[in-house]
Amino acid sequence: MRVPVTVLTGFLGAGKTTLLNRLLRTPDFAGAAVLVNEFGEIGIDHLLVERLTEEVALLEGGCLCCMVRGDLVRALEDLAARIAAGTPVRRVVIETTGLADPAPILQTLMTDRRVLRGFALDGVATLVDAVAGAATLDAQSEAMAQVAVADWLVLTKTDIAAPGVAAALTARLRALNPGAPLFEAASVPAAALLDAANISAGGRAVAVAAQPAPQAGRHDRSIESFTLTFDAPLPWQGVSAWLGMLALTRGESLLRVKGLLNIAGEDSPVVVHGVQHVFHPPAMLAAWPQGHDRKSRLVFVLRNLPREVVEQGLSAFIAATDEKTIMEVR
Numbered sequence: 001m002r003v004p005v006t007v008l009t010g011f012l013g014a015g016k017t018t019l020l021n022r023l024l025r026t027p028d029f030a031g032a033a034v035l036v037n038e039f040g041e042i043g044i045d046h047l048l049v050e051r052l053t054e055e056v057a058l059l060e061g062g063c064l065c066c067m068v069r070g071d072l073v074r075a076l077e078d079l080a081a082r083i084a085a086g087t088p089v090r091r092v093v094i095e096t097t098g099l100a101d102p103a104p105i106l107q108t109l110m111t112d113r114r115v116l117r118g119f120a121l122d123g124v125a126t127l128v129d130a131v132a133g134a135a136t137l138d139a140q141s142e143a144m145a146q147v148a149v150a151d152w153l154v155l156t157k158t159d160i161a162a163p164g165v166a167a168a169l170t171a172r173l174r175a176l177n178p179g180a181p182l183f184e185a186a187s188v189p190a191a192a193l194l195d196a197a198n199i200s201a202g203g204r205a206v207a208v209a210a211q212p213a214p215q216a217g218r219h220d221r222s223i224e225s226f227t228l229t230f231d232a233p234l235p236w237q238g239v240s241a242w243l244g245m246l247a248l249t250r251g252e253s254l255l256r257v258k259g260l261l262n263i264a265g266e267d268s269p270v271v272v273h274g275v276q277h278v279f280h281p282p283a284m285l286a287a288w289p290q291g292h293d294r295k296s297r298l299v300f301v302l303r304n305l306p307r308e309v310v311e312q313g314l315s316a317f318i319a320a321t322d323e324k325t326i327m328e329v330r
């Protein structure tokens with residue numbers, strides 16, 4: 001019996017980790033091992049996948065489509081050894097980085113003999129953000145590729161999208177990939193994302209075969225990713241004001257920001273997410289992940305926006321609110 005593998009893909013911030021956390025709570029995905037592939041110097045997603053499963057591994061292949069294949073094979077071989085030694089794993093879920101064409105991962109899963117010994121690709125769920133999706137499809141070819149290879153399309157954030165926007169996007173997705181059933185993230189039953197072989201394996205094989213082989217260094221040079229780390233607790237006002245403003249004024253360049261923050265006066269970490277023009281409501285985790293150094297980390301993925309602009313603005317806002325706090329205390 002080979003272990004089925006589900007691939008969750010979708011552009012930066014589409015809602016992959018959110019859906020993954022929901023799926024892991026269902027009986028259909030119980031006993032799943034999770035592999036997370038991140039774009040960025042330091043991933044934090046593996047900290048955000050709730051500890052519903054013991055088996056969470058981070059694939060840190062910075063240059064995703066070029067490096068990830070070796071890492072993926074190694075991670076799956078590792079997992080196969082642990083399964084052979086008695087670890088019960090019923091399914092594997094791979095959360096791909098939002099900034100990559102998933103074809104190399106699928107090629108690996110469908111053709112690598114070492115992988116095929118223990119695992120079988122079940123299906124690819126592609127998440128599309130109802131708010132940012134249309135702009136993303138216009139600007140990023142990776143997003144098109146993600147939609148093209150989907151066995152299932154899942155529309156997220158329909159709850160905050162303007163009326164009519166989701167309907168227009170749905171029509172576009174149907175045209176791009178007519179074979180894939182389309183669901184809304186809020187209501188898709190976990191069982192609907194199983195056994196893709198029953199629906200559209202033919203379509204996927206064609207889409208994957210049509211992809212050019214990945215080459216090192218072909219990534220969009222206008223995109224930059226970096227992580228800022230802060231030792232001292234941060235003032236919430238300063239950080240949130242700056243991130244909110246950045247999303248508002250430079251949303252088209254702010255492909256993604258996410259952070260796990262140590263906020264002054266809070267015992268638990270605060271998680272922040274920005275996706276293009278949307279700065280999502282912050283969430284508080286129940287506690288710091290075990291072994292975490294409690295430093296704040298903010299990961300940015302920017303397009304056509306110099307890193308210095310973000311760093312200087314953030315420092316200025318932090319300094320301004322720190323002073324204000326001090327003045328108020330006096």
Ligand SMILES: Nc1nc2c(ncn2[C@@H]2O[C@H](COP(=O)(O)OP(=O)(O)OP(=O)(O)O)[C@@H](O)[C@H]2O)c(=O)[nH]1
Nearest residue numbers: 011012013014015016017018098156157160273280
């Ligand atoms: N309102 C709303 N917010 C959502 C929905 N799905 C996800 N979000 C929010 O969108 C933000 C990004 O969600 P994630 O699940 O981290 O997105 P992701 O695709 O894993 O992000 P990357 O791994 O960085 O590509 C978070 O603040 C989520 O709470 C949705 O259906 N509705």
